[in-house]
Amino acid sequence: MNTDKLKTAGDSSTEEKIKNAARTVFHKKGFAAARTRDIAEEAGINLALLNYYFRSKEKLFNIVMLETFQSFFASVSSIFNNPDSGFEEKIEQFASRYIDLLFSEPEIPLFIINEIRNNPEELIKNTDIKHAVFQSVFAQQYKILEHEGKIKEPGFINFMMNLMGLIVFPFVAAPLLKSISGLTDEQFNAVIETRKKLIPVWMKAILEA
């Protein structure tokens, strides 16, 4: 996004290679367990270059964390604030698109959860998730249905816990679930794939319970 220096090749520049490698390693191991040497190796560059471009491990981490956090919630916001889709339609879109997103980057939820715990106040300033979720078109539509008596479940926060839990939890607990079920990666993914269609049905049942 920084165009003031006109990079020759945005994606293959050394700076980008380091950042991409850092993202991979930090997502997998978290800040504490990640070593700058791991990142340098992953990027195929010399360790000294990491400090040349980003000054310190912490600075590099903060950049990765902020970008991850923002892109992750941008995708939420775009669905939640679509004015052209109805309430149930949004649940379907959210389940389907979020599960696809998690298939491509399954470490992200755990990364965000862990690093937010170590740094609760930092990210809340830099991103307005609260607004993106609670002031969203989706939240408005929920309140209308609630007011019309079509929803009995007590409150939007419980609703969000349920929706997020059903979608995200299988990815967060994947290693554990695989070992207790004995499923292969392929079988496990197939199960989750079926949940794209099932979660909207279940959420509807919950709302009417």
Add this chain to the structure above:
Amino acid sequence: MNTDKLKTAGDSSTEEKIKNAARTVFHKKGFAAARTRDIAEEAGINLALLNYYFRSKEKLFNIVMLETFQSFFASVSSIFNNPDSGFEEKIEQFASRYIDLLFSEPEIPLFIINEIRNNPEELIKNTDIKHAVFQSVFAQQYKILEHEGKIKEPGFINFMMNLMGLIVFPFVAAPLLKSISGLTDEQFNAVIETRKKLIPVWMKAILEA
């Protein structure tokens, strides 16, 4: 459990103090971020004593991890294998008792999830969770209801993902959920308290959907 040395005072012995401190620190920070100095300070003992009793950080960690894992799944197993309670009754018991357990030790799920990811094969050998869950009375009762056509949901594994997700996810994602909702700790806990009664209702609705 080791009675071959007849400890003078099982709970207040130096060895136990170190282990309890280690449990606290490891649960909160994970292996990589925890320092042996943190543990020694938490235990109120000298750093050298840690190595005197447990040889290394890693050995101490493995003991804590194994004990945590076993006690955590022992509580699951005791509910799942109660022959005197029915299927829906078990869901109620599980939701209520597990949420209480998580109130008292909220870091445990994230600890287990994170450390299992770093060491997938280790724990599966030492504990037979797979058997405790999939061969449980609870699983048998599920299969009977499924066979009788009283359950439409596709499969026990999906069912377990839903049940665990609804119960555990709010604790795992607590810091994130608090910041997006703006709830205080007390308000947040109050919401989760209501879920003890609601989750069984929701699970019933899901099964019949």
Add this chain to the structure above:
DNA sequence: GTCTATAACGTGATAGAC
């Protein structure tokens, strides 16, 4: 068993040649 002092090692960061 418990302590102080210190060794041994790993990791983040920098100096300086090219």
Add this chain to the structure above:
DNA sequence: GTCTATCACGTTATAGAC
């Protein structure tokens, strides 16, 4: 910009006195 060599520091682990 990129590399090699090295420093500085924090952390785990141990030696040895008491």
